[in-house]
Amino acid sequence: MSPTTTQSSTCHQLACRMQAEPAALERVCQVIRIRGFRIDQMQVVNEGEVLAITLQLTGDRPVSMLCSQIEKLHSVLTLTLAGQQAPARQTA
Amino acid sequence: MNAAHHILETLQRNGIDTVFGYPGGCIMPLYDALAARDMAREAAGNIQHVLCRHEQGCALAADGYARASGRIGVCIATSGPGATNLITGVANAHRDSIPLLVITGQVPTTLIGTDAFQETDVLGMALGIVKHSYLVTSAEELPQILDDALSLAQSGRPGPVWLDIPKDILLTELPAPGPTLTPPAAPKTSPDVSAALALLRQANKPLLYSGGGVSLASAEDAFRRFAAVSGLPNVVTLKGIGNPGLANPDYLGMLGMHGSRAANKAVDQCDVLLVIGARLDDRATGQLQTFAPHARLIHLDADAAELGKLKTADIALPCELNATLDSLSEALEASPLRIEPWRQQCRNGFITQGFHAAQNDEPHAPITGTAFVRELSRLTPDDAIIACDVGQHQMWIAQHYEFGHPRHHLSSGGLGTMGFGLPAAIGAQFARPGQTVINVTGDGSFMMNAQELATIRRYKLPVKLIILDNQCLGMVRQQQELFYGNRESEINLDDNPDFVALARAFDIPALSIHRVDQIQRGIGTLLAYNKAIVLHVAIAREDNVWPIVKPGASNIEMLDESYRTNNHPIKERIA
């Protein structure tokens, strides 16, 4: 599906901390695309072992569904949604 | 020892005794280590390497091994084309949550990114079809990665983990692996199930819906106890077939696009739907808006991301299924549900609207897929493993073969991969050497991995093959007939090779049948023979799978044979 902006599209801000492994950024970008969101802004700071990523996204699907898919990525350490903490990693 | 030896040693210490692979340039150090180990420890035993004849065959065989055994499957290939050939098999495992360890050689570290010979971006290419993947960038990190990969592939919701290892790293010296520490088993605790129980107790028409998650969690026993204690009428998804066993009186069969009327109607009428280890896939639910319209939903799954993904649940419990089912069972044992009228209604529904096969007993009548599958089900031993391919024959098996256990039914669910069946049967036979393993395939699917007949022959596997030959891509033909105005497009296979001669070319005996009175003897011969054998079954081109729900339509709009006669007059040739 192509993440087009519609009237019901909403902006979301996510902060994600990931293990700095070779494909980390590709993984998170791919999940965002496949699950129907568009990246409007992205900032990445390499803190050595960890990548600190902040994202501004647009999409009309429930963002909680995106969060639970991003959290499933093995190299994601924490994920925070605009001020609120997404639920901690569950079994997966 | 070098890293290649280290890998094999680690696999063996983790109890892995069989791997499926195909050699080539960048993975040669691993094959050299295999050979060296073979020479060094003839007596002590080694990992058995199974050479399939295509890397897709390796991945699918490893998948079938894992499905039949419940253990991790391992496949190995070289860089470039070896890795790209694995992709379909790995995607297949990913979509069905099968634990796989995938190992590929990569071009040497210094050549990565130079468009070197047989270089492909394996890490990038495989991102969407793995649970996780690693490009190993130094030998020192390899031991930890191996441990992590093995446990990750098998924990929580299982899946494939891919290790891409540059050739120079395979050749780097490493100490021998330390003793294998069995990780402490994840605690099996149940979440609070009181709200789920309260909802079940309020219901007049509760229904149980189970999927592949039950056997992935090895929760078959807990599931059966719960099904018996609760007495819930129950339906299964394609991957849940076998969950209830053979003796469950409340079983209504598979639901969904080719589900039974009884199952789809029960879903339509129920007031509470308890979904266990299933992800509400579109082939099972049909049009989502009209799915279970009167039901409140309780959803139990190991993967929290599946809860609420497609349908909001009234009660969503991410959980370990064994413990959770046990707590539900205990509560219901103490105080059972009172749903007799509904149970009776569903049982009656299954008697009249379960799966029925039109049987033509006239000895010279042509064989129909359904009648054949019913006879197969009757004649095979209870623990036989059936590996299907994809198409009509796959659905006939799902509808008409009675499975006592989910690990006896190997079917490519999420990806629907034609060519799955033969390599999966090979993997299953390695996992279960004493059991009868039968690949039931179609003439289209068989040709997708027919090269694996050579693997059967080489390892003297007693795998049996049944080719249901309708001289066409039957499932596509059926949909063209019903939903595309009977315009056939590129489905004709009437120039198939002589399958009997083909099998014999691989030194595998084969026989062919085409009449009803040959069915018993054909299947009898197959089962009595203790080696590989092919049974070619000519069936009518026009056989369809009924019922069928039009893709995207609601599951209550099931079409059957009458739709065919009323709406799409069959071509004269067929009449």
Ligand SMILES: Cc1ncc(C[n+]2csc(CCOP(=O)(O)OP(=O)(O)O)c2C)c(N)n1
């Ligand atoms: C690799 C692959 N390519 C294409 C398809 C689409 N497809 C689904 S069923 C089918 C026909 C299968 O024909 P056959 O194996 O002869 O089985 P039948 O339906 O006739 O029983 C096709 C082409 C698929 N599922 N997998």
